[in-house]
Amino acid sequence: MQPFTEQVIKIILSIPAGRVMSYGQIARCAGNPRAARQVARVLHSLSEKHSLPWHRVVNAKGEIAIKEENSKKTQHTLLEAEGVTIINDRISLKEYHYSPAFIFEEY
DNA sequence: GGCATGACTCCCA
């Protein structure tokens, strides 16, 4: 067993360029379907320290979840640079949603 | 142990 936070970090690191995952799905893959908020919290506090590809993480609607305009713009730019098309600040989850080959079970 | 925090999600008006 590993801390939920580490599971989350590993999953985020496993997201390939040009793909995105929602907070909810990351939480599910970490074995905790209702921990979407914890995922958010992890990013809020650890993204910079761990150099995580947080720009590949969006909310359930495929929109950029971050509030700060500056970072939001950065994420938008980074995603398009990886080939993700963003229409009306919305990403087509059908096309870009990523399902990891592994999944952490309940621990 | 208690309490606040959080870049969420789901549901309904």
Place this chain on the structure above:
DNA sequence: CTGGGAGCCATGC
């Protein structure tokens, strides 16, 4: 489409 409200729970002080 927007907005509000409830549920959710790991983490840190």
